Amino acid sequence: MMKKILALVLAVGMILGLAAAPGMAADKKVIIKIAGMKPEGEPETIGMHKFGEYLAKLSNGKYEVQVFPNSQLGKEDAYIASTRRGIIQMCATGTQTSALHPAMAMLETPMLFDNLAHARRAMEGKTFELINQGFTEKSGLRTLNAFPLGFRHFYTKKVLNQPGDLKGLRLRVPNIPLYTNFAKECGISGQPLPFAEVPSALDQNVIDGGDSPLSDIVSLKMYEITPHITLSGHILVIHSLYINEKFYQSLPDQDKEWINKAAKMAADDIWQMVEEGDAKAVETIKAAGGTVTTPDKAFHDYMVEAGKRSWKLFYDTVPNAKEILESAAAYRDAK
Template sequence: MKRLLAMCVALGLFCGLALSVAPSAEAKTIIKIAGMKPEGEPETIGMHKFGEYLEKLSNGKYEVKVYPNSQLGKEDSYIDQTRRGTIQMCATGTQMSKFHPAMAMLETPMLYEDLDHAHRAMQGDTFKLITDGFTEKSGMRTMNVFPLGFRHFYTKKPVKSIDDIKGLK
């Protein structure tokens, strides 16, 4: 009996010692952020810059690990991972409108006159109007938007006039 008691006390001391050297509550928090663009693209550069700023402003409390080039799967996959909490952030595109149809407005070509017009719209009431209700429907929060060629079309054939886009989706 004394031997069992001595083992329990020793085990208790060992566990107490292990807990006292365990990482403290001040340990660095890793934030994983996924995107589809490769290194060197503005979206990916922005994710890295976000990580630099966050680490600096938090005095090293947070570290951002960037997973570009669809390393964590296609867009719908890493959106699901973000919604489940497997990763903390993601850079998205057209997939957001499946949760909140108004988000498709962010993908509307030719909506803005120029880059300055787009920035004004996305920093004001237009952005609030488009994103209103998104968090409740998706479980995610929009932190920022930025244009990636808002006056461009992606097609398999050249577009030289308005007639060339008739019937395209």
């Protein structure tokens, strides 16, 4: 009997020894679910996939990021709420988070950035920090990065040569106060419509055009109905990856570093991709018979002044709006 007991003790000891041996037991894989609104192939979704690839590589497979694009886990407000409650760990979205923290709307301030390089310096610097000041405490979410979907440009049935051509023009605008107010300041007759209704509204002459990033204009072939594209670049659409703060804080410091680095690397890829994609989009539009026009100084200055008038919305709702705007301006001539 004693021999059997001794044999059992030795067997258990061997098992425990093997389990404790270095390299013999891998850490349990951690699943991170991330939700977004854009379909596959869009910058937002590509950014989510890139984040997952980089995190898996940095963590040597410890983390697996499961991507749910195209509103598979609900519309923006629903999956943002799920992320805040910890039902899922992460999400991607844009200024929808301004409902939780008004300053987030300033990510898409009209006529704030001259070009992608200017915007990138601001988003990787103090401007982004100022916009996010107090956001985590209010929302329970941490903003990991900022990346562009592209500048919004006008697509219209007629050529826009001068500021007067905007007066009374019926253009589709997102049903967002910032957008509708800016359209009004430009003299545009803004028509709030869901984006899915734009093609039929154009066919029925309910609207004369709209504005979108070049990637959307090309993917939906808007230039076939509205062949005149004006590179006004009046609003840069910026999205971010967000993570549940409690989940983030529960991780070891090394894991947090992996997540931060993966988010930065993913954003770097998207900044580059959007710049290259815009150049290809212009070629595609021209090849299809569309026109692509760069506004002259008078048109640009008119848009700038309209943009500045629309900033009143921020002064009324964001305590540090002036500091944010001044910070963004400081990056204009940065080298």
